[in-house]
Amino acid sequence: MPANEFLRWLAxxxxxxxxxxxxxxxxxxxxxxxxxxxxxxxxxxxxLHVTDGAPRNGQDVAAHGFADCxxxxxxxxxxxxxxxxxxxxxxxxxxxxxxxxxEAALHLPAAIEGIAAAIAASGAGIIxxxxxxxxxxxxxxxxxxxxxxxxxxxxAIVEMAGYHAGPHGIAVGAFLPHPGTTPVTLALSPAxxxxxxxxxxxxxxxxxxxxxxxxxxxxxxxxPDYDFTRPPHPGLLFYENFPWGMSGELFRRLAAAVPWH
Numbered sequence: 001m002p003a004n005e006f007l008r009w010l011a012x013x014x015x016x017x018x019x020x021x022x023x024x025x026x027x028x029x030x031x032x033x034x035x036x037x038x039x040x041x042x043x044x045x046x047x048l049h050v051t052d053g054a055p056r057n058g059q060d061v062a063a064h065g066f067a068d069c070x071x072x073x074x075x076x077x078x079x080x081x082x083x084x085x086x087x088x089x090x091x092x093x094x095x096x097x098x099x100x101x102x103e104a105a106l107h108l109p110a111a112i113e114g115i116a117a118a119i120a121a122s123g124a125g126i127i128x129x130x131x132x133x134x135x136x137x138x139x140x141x142x143x144x145x146x147x148x149x150x151x152x153x154x155x156a157i158v159e160m161a162g163y164h165a166g167p168h169g170i171a172v173g174a175f176l177p178h179p180g181t182t183p184v185t186l187a188l189s190p191a192x193x194x195x196x197x198x199x200x201x202x203x204x205x206x207x208x209x210x211x212x213x214x215x216x217x218x219x220x221x222x223x224p225d226y227d228f229t230r231p232p233h234p235g236l237l238f239y240e241n242f243p244w245g246m247s248g249e250l251f252r253r254l255a256a257a258v259p260w261h
Contacts, residue, residue, distance in 0.1 A: 003156035003222035019125030026138035028080035034160025037192035039087035047094040083202040104141035111145035119153035133164040134237030137246040148260040157223035165238040228255035
């Protein structure tokens with residue numbers, strides 16, 4: 001399978017990657033959290049952000065001293081470009097669909113169209129994206145949109161471990177178990193750890209959030225076949241602890257309205 005081939009190559013990179021790679025992330029910085037230590041191995045990769053990283057409720061904008069959402073989104077873009085430069089990727093490698101942060105699930109048809117167009121334009125055979133885990137509604141919406149898009153433009157899906165609700169709060173950097181999937185843990189070398197720290201440090205506006213994410217290993221797996229109309233785990237989803245305008249019930253209703261299977 002192409003996904004497993006790609007994961008084997010990441011573990012022991014010899015020659016170019018077996019497929020063209022498109023990283024589809026919800027926000028600027030998600031690709032660094034999930035794959036930053038290995039980004040220098042993918043200088044030809046393309047990155048598509050579903051959102052612009054700027055919630056429209058204005059709280060983050062005000063907290064970071066920006067006048068408006070456009071200024072905050074531009075700052076997050078500059079942070080991204082600085083991080084990518086450290087990994088040897090040009091600013092032109094990354095583009096965005098411009099959907100408001102925290103609202104990706106409300107714009108699923110546009111996200112699906114945009115991702116399908118990006119797959120077709122890049123010729124990517126591997127899509128690296130989020131797992132469906134109830135951590136952030138934009139992550140789950142991005143995962144759904146990728147699964148829907150590859151129905152139109154076939155490609156293999158590889159997931160990055162993100163975060164979800166655990167028994168003692170947030171569980172970071174590990175997957176929820178799913179039958180038939182085997183996560184691959186890629187330990188980072190000291191040089192890779194140092195680089196990833198420097199890349200994460202570029203995201204000044206996100207520094208408080210990024211403190212929760214350890215650096216030392218990156219976990220990926222071939223994406224399972226999800227049923228997005230079912231919760232990823234029993235109980236309260238992590239994002240339901242926050243006033244982001246999204247519940248698991250609403251997400252599942254929105255998921256049922258689009259063709260993802």
